[in-house]
Amino acid sequence: MKFSVLISVYYKEQSSFLDRALSSIWHDQSVKPSQIVLVCDGILTDELYECISKWQDTLKDMFNVVKLERNVGLADALRIGLNECRYELVARMDSDDVSVPDRFEKQIEFFKTHDVDVCGGCVAEFDTDENCIYAYKKVPQNHDEIVKFAKFRNPINHPSVMFKKSSVFAVDSYERMLYFEDYYLWVKMMMQEMKFYNMKEVLVKMRAGQGQLNRRAGGQYALCEFKFLKRLYDVRFLKFHEFVLNAAIKFAIRIMPRTIIKRIYLILRE
Structure with missing residues (x-):
């Protein structure tokens, strides 16, 4: 094949x-x-x-x-x-x-x-x-x-x-x-x-490693993620409450210190 x-x-x-x-x-x-x-x-x-x-x-x-x-x-x-x-x-x-x-x-x-x-x-x-x-x-x-x-x-x-x-x-x-x-x-x-x-x-x-972590933290990534979530809501993949919950939780994570973000990633992979 x-x-x-x-x-x-x-x-x-x-x-x-x-x-x-x-x-x-x-x-x-x-x-x-x-x-x-x-x-x-x-x-x-x-x-x-x-x-x-x-x-x-x-x-x-x-x-x-x-x-x-x-x-x-x-x-x-x-x-x-x-x-x-x-x-x-x-x-x-x-x-x-x-x-x-x-x-x-x-x-x-x-x-x-x-x-x-x-x-x-x-x-x-x-x-x-x-x-x-x-x-x-x-x-x-x-x-x-x-x-x-x-x-x-x-x-x-x-x-x-x-x-x-x-x-x-x-x-x-x-x-x-x-x-x-x-x-x-x-x-x-x-x-x-x-x-x-x-x-x-x-x-x-x-x-x-650290390079990937750095790309997924900070204000620019948070803004891109919000725009993406808004697109998912606009195309009706996400309901309004799912959009709001996603946006709130993920924005809070992206602006956390990178040491904390790294720990969250490791927890999610356990």
Whole structure:
């Protein structure tokens, strides 16, 4: 069963992280992808270009590199990249994460036997050493639980998903929604009664740590989160009391000291 892998990279990424991510989806996998689409979101560093050139020499026509002249952001980069994916099944992967060796094998087998549009899984979080896991980001397994969970938190680990391209196109693909591009896509698909499932197993090791925490704290993130919640209310995914409760709790969390936010994240992952 053929499938594509979709990745976006921009200039702040480290070449060693990208190299490890690509290695994990090619050299390490028990079932290899039929195509890898890498979107270069704007001008990259020389080190990243060298890494990409090495993989082009290795993978040849299986490795499609889409070079954008300027940085357009994750939503637009993935939207453009998805148009280049040849196959109905598309796996997402971040440019600094590590897919576990049997990830694609498990997801492909699940799509063969179940009628779903999106299949994700749990992720293991690490800081610098992928063998030193400090937390697990678990998500609800079954569709009804996923939809219920989505009222308050993102129910899908984006770097772990495999989805049907036609289903994503049916809701107009990724849209600009800073920090919440994937979450909004899932909501749009849920509102069209598309089916979701999360495996209990860890499918991806995710590079998290202090950098991720810093991105998810402070006034700018709080404002973007409020706009996102307002959009969910406007499209009638959230009821008014759900919108108010979400906005109040999440704004309070975002402006807390980062040490407290880190502790809250760890509690949520226990």
